[in-house]
Each structure stands twice: as C-alpha cells, then as structure tokens.
Amino acid sequence: MPAGPTERPTIGVALKWVDLRPEVDPLTGAIHDDLHSFGCSEADRAALEWALRLAESWPGGDVDGERAEPPDVVVVTAGPAEADALVRDALAAGATRGVLVDVAPDAPSPEVAALLTGVLEGADLVCCGDYSVDRGSGSVPAFLAAGLGAVQALGLVHLEREPSGTLRVTRRLDHGRREVLAVQAPAVLSFEGASAELRRAGLAAVLSARDIAIDVVPAIAGRVARTQVTRRAPYRPRSRSLRPPAADLDVRGRVLSLTGALVERTPPRTIRADAAEAANLVIDQLRTWGYLE
Amino acid sequence: MTEPRTPDFDVIVVGSGPAGASAALVLARAGKRVCLLERGPFPGSKNMYGGVVYGRILDTLIPRWWEEAPIQRWVTRRGTVIMTEQQSLTIDYRTTAWGEAPYNGATTFRPDFDSWLAGHATDAGAVLVTSTTATGLLRDGAGRVTGVRTDRPDGDLSASLVIACDGVNSFLAKEAGLYPHAVPENFTLGAKEVLALPRDEIDKRFGLTGHEGADFEIVGCTRGIAGGGFVYTNLDSIAVGVVLSVTQLATAKVRPEELIADLKRHPMVAPWVEGADLKEYSAHLIPEAGYDMMPTLAADGMLIAGDAAAMCLAAGIWLEGVNFAIGSGKAAGEAALEALVTGDVTAEGLAGYRSRLDDSFVLADHKRLRRVPELLMSERMQTQYPQLMCNLVEGMFTVTNPTPKKGVVALGWQELRRAKVKIRHLLRDLWTSVRTFG
Numbered sequence: 001m002p003a004g005p006t007e008r009p010t011i012g013v014a015l016k017w018v019d020l021r022p023e024v025d026p027l028t029g030a031i032h033d034d035l036h037s038f039g040c041s042e043a044d045r046a047a048l049e050w051a052l053r054l055a056e057s058w059p060g061g062d063v064d065g066e067r068a069e070p071p072d073v074v075v076v077t078a079g080p081a082e083a084d085a086l087v088r089d090a091l092a093a094g095a096t097r098g099v100l101v102d103v104a105p106d107a108p109s110p111e112v113a114a115l116l117t118g119v120l121e122g123a124d125l126v127c128c129g130d131y132s133v134d135r136g137s138g139s140v141p142a143f144l145a146a147g148l149g150a151v152q153a154l155g156l157v158h159l160e161r162e163p164s165g166t167l168r169v170t171r172r173l174d175h176g177r178r179e180v181l182a183v184q185a186p187a188v189l190s191f192e193g194a195s196a197e198l199r200r201a202g203l204a205a206v207l208s209a210r211d212i213a214i215d216v217v218p219a220i221a222g223r224v225a226r227t228q229v230t231r232r233a234p235y236r237p238r239s240r241s242l243r244p245p246a247a248d249l250d251v252r253g254r255v256l257s258l259t260g261a262l263v264e265r266t267p268p269r270t271i272r273a274d275a276a277e278a279a280n281l282v283i284d285q286l287r288t289w290g291y292l293e
Numbered sequence: 294m295t296e297p298r299t300p301d302f303d304v305i306v307v308g309s310g311p312a313g314a315s316a317a318l319v320l321a322r323a324g325k326r327v328c329l330l331e332r333g334p335f336p337g338s339k340n341m342y343g344g345v346v347y348g349r350i351l352d353t354l355i356p357r358w359w360e361e362a363p364i365q366r367w368v369t370r371r372g373t374v375i376m377t378e379q380q381s382l383t384i385d386y387r388t389t390a391w392g393e394a395p396y397n398g399a400t401t402f403r404p405d406f407d408s409w410l411a412g413h414a415t416d417a418g419a420v421l422v423t424s425t426t427a428t429g430l431l432r433d434g435a436g437r438v439t440g441v442r443t444d445r446p447d448g449d450l451s452a453s454l455v456i457a458c459d460g461v462n463s464f465l466a467k468e469a470g471l472y473p474h475a476v477p478e479n480f481t482l483g484a485k486e487v488l489a490l491p492r493d494e495i496d497k498r499f500g501l502t503g504h505e506g507a508d509f510e511i512v513g514c515t516r517g518i519a520g521g522g523f524v525y526t527n528l529d530s531i532a533v534g535v536v537l538s539v540t541q542l543a544t545a546k547v548r549p550e551e552l553i554a555d556l557k558r559h560p561m562v563a564p565w566v567e568g569a570d571l572k573e574y575s576a577h578l579i580p581e582a583g584y585d586m587m588p589t590l591a592a593d594g595m596l597i598a599g600d601a602a603a604m605c606l607a608a609g610i611w612l613e614g615v616n617f618a619i620g621s622g623k624a625a626g627e628a629a630l631e632a633l634v635t636g637d638v639t640a641e642g643l644a645g646y647r648s649r650l651d652d653s654f655v656l657a658d659h660k661r662l663r664r665v666p667e668l669l670m671s672e673r674m675q676t677q678y679p680q681l682m683c684n685l686v687e688g689m690f691t692v693t694n695p696t697p698k699k700g701v702v703a704l705g706w707q708e709l710r711r712a713k714v715k716i717r718h719l720l721r722d723l724w725t726s727v728r729t730f731g
Contacts, residue, residue: 200446202447203447203448206445
C-alpha cells in the first residue's frame with residue numbers, strides 16, 4: 001500500500017548491472033564480459049535522476065500537525081557482489097538506501113522481477129529504464145508492475161507531480177507524437193535514456209557512500225520456473241538461391257543480374273482509402289501476388 | 294583560501310597508474326590516510342604502453358607477485374631489429390630461464406595490471422575515487438600545496454601532501470611550476486594496434502609454447518621520422534606499434550596509422566599478422582627525452598612521479614616505463630612517509646625523494662643513458678645506419694660466384710660510401726655509444 005500523508009513515501013529505483021561493452025565473437029556468438037565495463041544503461045541512469053528530482057520536489061512541511069518526511073529513494077540492483085559499485089554510485093548521487101539482490105546476471109526477467117518485487121513491496125513508485133542494453137525486452141517493468149499490483153507507464157520522457165499527488169507523465173509515441181498520462185501511485189514508471197542526465201555526485205557524497213551499509217538480499221532458488229537454453233548456435237541467415245547470370249554478359253551485366261539492380265519494377269503506390277476499401281485493396285494485391293486463392 | 298584545520302587525507306595521490314598505485318600502497322601500508330584519485334572509471338582505463346613490464350622492482354612491493362599478477366605472456370624471446378623497406382637484421386635472443394619464476398619481463402593488459410596493483414593499495418586501506426579529475430591545486434597563503442580541486446561538485450580535497458602521478462602531460466606539475474622543459478621536442482607519440490589471432494596461431498608464428506611471449510623492438514621502420522617500432526605478443530593478440538617524434542611527425546604530415554600499416558606490410562612482420570583482426574587502436578604521448586627533460590621533483594607539499602616526472606627510459610635496446618613508474622612511485626611514497634613523520638612537507642623536507650631516486654635504478658639508469666635519446670633520434674641512426682648494416686649483411690651473405698667473395702672490410706667501406714656516412718660521424722657515434730652503453 002502507498003504511504004499515507006505522514007508516512008515516509010518510498011520511491012524505488014531498479015538498476016540493471018550489465019556489461020555496457022561486451023565482446024561478441026562473430027563466429028560463435030559467444031559473449032566475453034569484462035567486469036571493467038559493467039555499469040547501468042543510460043535509461044536506468046535517467047530513471048534514477050527522475051526519482052531524485054521527484055524526491056526533491058516532494059512537498060515537505062506539516063501535514064495535519066505532523067511533519068512529512070521527504071521520500072526514501074531506495075535503489076535496488078540484481079547481480080553479483082561487484083554490482084555493489086553501481087549501488088554506491090547511486091547512493092553518492094542522492095539515493096537514501098541501497099539493496100543488492102544476489103542473483104546470476106543471466107537470470108530471466110520473471111525471476112529478476114520476482115526478486116525486485118520482494119524488495120520493493122509497498123513502494124509508492126518504482127522508476128526504471130525502459131529496457132536494458134543487453135538485448136533487453138523491457139519486460140522486467142511489466143513483471144514488476146504485475147507483482148506489485150501497480151499501474152505501469154512506459155517509454156517516458158518527462159515526469160511532473162501535481163499538488164494533488166497525481167503524477168503527470170509524458171511518453172513518446174511514433175512519429176514524434178507525445179501522450180500525457182495521469183498516473184496514481186502505486187506505479188511502475190520506465191524512462192527513456194535521453195529523457196534526463198544523471199547528476200554528477202559531489203566528492204563528499206562519493207566518499208561517504210563508500211561507508212554506507214548496503215542490504216544484500218539472497219536469491220531464492222526455484223522461486224520462479226525457468227526455461228533453460230540447452231543449445232545456442234550463431235545466427236545464420238537463410239541462403240537464397242540465385243540463378244547464375246548468362247555466360248555472355250560482361251562483368252557489369254553479371255553484377256546487375258545477380259543483384260537485381262536497375263530492373264524495372266512496379267513502383268510503390270500511396271492510396272488513401274477508408275478501412276473497408278483498404279482491406280479490399282490489400283486482399284486484391286495478395287491475390288495478384290499469389291498469396292491468396 | 295583558509296587552510297582546513299584537519300586535512301581530509303594525509304596524502305592525495307593523483308593518478309592510479311603504476312606510479313600512483315605504488316605510492317599509495319607504500320603509504321596505506323604504513324597506516325596513512327591516502328586518497329587515490331583516478332580520472333577514468335577504473336585504474337588503467339586511460340593507460341597504454343608499448344611492450345613489456347619488467348617486474349623486478351615489484352619484488353620489493355609484492356613478494357611473489359608473479360603468482361597473482363594478470364600477466365598475458367612471459368617474454369622469453371627478445372629481439373632487436375634493424376629494418377629498411379625490404380630488409381631486416383635481427384638480434385633474436387631467447388631463453389627458457391625468463392619463462393620461470395622469478396621471470397624477467399611480461400606482457401599484460403594495462404587495465405588489468407593497473408587495476409590489480411591499485412587493488413593492493415585499496416586492500417591496504419587507500420581510498421580509490423574514480424571518474425574524478427584533479428583540475429588544479431589548492432594552496433595556502435604561503436603558496437604551499439594543500440590539496441587538489443576536482444571536477445566534482447564540492448570537489449575540493451585537502452591533504453598534508455599531494456603526489457602527482459597524473460601522467461605524461463601533468464597539469465598539476467605544470468601548475469606547480471615544476472615543468473619548465475615541456476617542449477614538444479621532448480615527447481614522442483606512441484601508437485599501436487592490437488590484432489586478434491587464435492592463441493595457437495600466435496604460438497606457431499612466433500615459436501612459443503604455453504605462456505611464453507615474444508617482444509621485438511625495431512629501428513628504421515618510420516620513413517625517416519625519428520622513432521621506432523615494436524611487436525609483442527599477448528595471449529590471443531599481437532600488438533604492433535610505432536613511437537614517433539611529435540615534431541617530426543607533424544612536419545612529415547604522415548599519420549601514425551600509415552606507419553603502422555607500413556610495418557604490418559613489411560616482409561618480416563606481414564607473416565606474423567596475416568589474417569589478424571584489428572581489435573583496438575590507441576595512442577599516447579611518451580616523455581622520451583629522459584634525464585634532461587626531468588622536472589623539479591618536489592615543491593612545498595607536493596611530489597611528482599611516473600610519466601609526470603618523465604621517468605620513462607627510452608634508450609634503444611632498453612625501453613622501459615612501467616618499472617620506472619613503480620620505482621619512482623615507491624620512492625615518492627617512502628619519502629612522503631618520512632616527511633609526514635617529521636612533519637616537514639616542504640620541498641626541503643621532501644628532499645629524500647630525490648636522494649632515493651639517485652640511489653636507485655630510476656635516476657642512475659637515466660643519468661647513465663642521458664645521451665641516448667639524442668643519439669637514437671639522429672638521422673644517421675634512423676636511416677643511414679640501418680641501411681648500412683642491412684646492406685653490409687646482405688653483401689656478406691650474397692654468394693657472388695663465379696666472382697670471388699669480397700672481404701668484410703672492403704664491403705664495409707663500400708657500404709659506408711653508399712650510405713654516405715662520414716667516417717668522423719661514425720667514429721663519434723661509436724664513441725658516444727661506448728661511453729653510454731659501455
């Protein structure tokens with residue numbers, strides 16, 4: 001349940017510990033990680049910045065005669081002991097508490113989300129990046145929202161808190177359009193990387209963050225059913241059979257013949273039609289190409 | 294600025310390369326409060342070098358370091374190559390003794406090696422602060438250095454003493470007025486490519502097994518631009534690079550990567566690198582002029598070490614940097630400790646740094662070899678002598694039947710005339726070499 005008017009609200013921030021510059025073997029597809037290049041994505045950094053801005057703009061003062069405390073910004077990351085550095089960076093930037101969930105870096109999204117849910121239970125808001133850089137699908141925020149029973153807003157580029165407590169968030173749509181949503185806590189908000197630049201931590205904060213205790217939560221084996229990858233092969237696009245060019249063609253002609261360049265084609269058409277007419281046109285075209293009887 | 298009553302640290306070491314990490318290690322082990330400031334995201338992230346780490350100096354800091362250091366290969370094959378466009382003459386030495394403890398030299402990746410060494414400093418209690426650049430010095434009313442200003446918000450950090458190990462282009466040393474000789478002629482540019490090859494292929498091409506490694510230093514491969522080249526082996530990659538006079542490179546209007554490409558095409562090097570994939574390109578300035586370019590080493594409240602103090606030996610057959618950085622950093626740490634104990638961190642109180650360096654290989658080698666940079670960078674050494682030597686050897690080994698063989702002396706005279714080398718210059722250079730290396 002979200003915090004009451006005098007309870008200290010909690011803003012959770014989920015950061016993913018990931019290799020930002022992995023080396024991929026082009027032949028085998030094997031990935032070589034380097035601990036030196038681990039960190040979190042720009043999207044996660046933006047999420048932390050929005051959480052800190054929100055905490056700073058949270059109304060203070062007395063509420064019904066009691067002092068309202070500023071929100072607790074809890075940063076949580078899932079990963080090995082080395083991910084501790086990421087949490088400390090977040091604490092130096094202004095987070096108030098850090099939690100490290102001890103889980104394998106390749107843990108699937110439902111498992112990570114289940115562990116994060118356990119840590120962030122009761123948070124008013126959870127901010128995270130919209131997807132991670134290691135081929136992330138952006139599914140953890142959705143699993144997290146489901147686990148917390150929270151609403152979800154994704155692909156955000158802006159966040160404001162209205163005096164009523166409603167959050168007004170802006171998300172990016174296709175073709176440069178924007179959509180403004182009114183969101184009530186509890187909510188999981190996922191941000192785009194370019195939406196904010198994480199502040200640079202002060203030197204005193206960097207030094208003091210070294211000594212802040214970080215809660216370490218052990219992973220619970222078998223909590224979520226996992227699908228195991230038993231074999232992985234490199235990506236091999238399907239081969240295409242090409243008819244050999246005529247023997248009497250010169251080099252240019254052979255290249256043109258193989259690539260299909262400069263061959264006359266039916267030019268694309270732009271048709272303006274209502275839905276029913278457009279559907280008929282698509283069906284006609286598919287018949288022309290032989291896809292439909 | 295008012296001097297803080299209690300400094301944040303006893304010592305701030307700027308730069309966590311080999312010099313800085315060694316200084317911090319010595320001080321932290323003695324129980325001093327040390328801050329190790331690094332501008333990159335981790336120690337070694339900004340560093341590059343051209344070959345081999347000679348670890349003997351490490352014996353005094355980390356006993357049996359070879360059992361834990363992140364080494365790529367132990368150098369058991371060491372070559373010095375004289376090269377022209379089509380020819381090469383190699384003194385190729387190999388020994389299995391260098392492949393066994395306590396070893397001689399090793400190739401390593403600097404991000405790994407520097408992180409490892411700095412890890413020893415932090416394990417001993419030094420506080421490592423990364424991604425933070427020291428942008429200037431803090432001073433008290435008397436001009437004594439009392440700390441550094443960083444690029445972080447509220448970024449002033451005070452200490453009784455600052456040790457600047459901030460690399461070849463040391464802004465802190467310049468700001469302190471310790472570096473009057475920072476002219477471009479004193480610097481070279483090192484540029485290298487790291488080329489990936491399977492480990493067993495490298496073993497085959499260089500005749501190596503296990504963790505054996507090879508290192509070749511080359512002269513005559515830089516189109517007459519003063520400098521040289523190098524090739525060395527990592528576990529599954531080969532580094533090929535050049536070191537070039539900055540001013541001559543600018544005058545020649547040649548890009549360093551063109552010279553690396555020349556080197557890779559050379560008949561001696563091409564079979565080594567054939568089919569390799571370019572993994573990394575990097576470049577770095579080197580303080581090449583040796584003893585004569587060294588700055589004043591101490592100011593009130595400040596010492597400088599490593600490349601920042603030009604502690605890099607570029608003496609032809611000896612090209613060493615990391616060990617000199619470690620040696621100077623260790624000496625700086627010991628001198629700082631002594632000054633902190635006596636409570637005198639003025640330049641006079643820190644004089645022990647200079648005397649420690651004088652007594653060690655760091656300045657002894659630099660002093661002894663001070664004439665070498667000038668000798669090596671001369672046009673004769675870069676173009677005329679390589680041509681002369683290669684032609685002489687080619688003449689010796691070319692069978693001219695049915696014409697009878699020429700005597701070596703006759704060949705020598707012939708090649709001297711062909712290379713347009715004056716006898717008096719040759720004698721003078723020989724005399725300088727004997728005095729320097731002898």
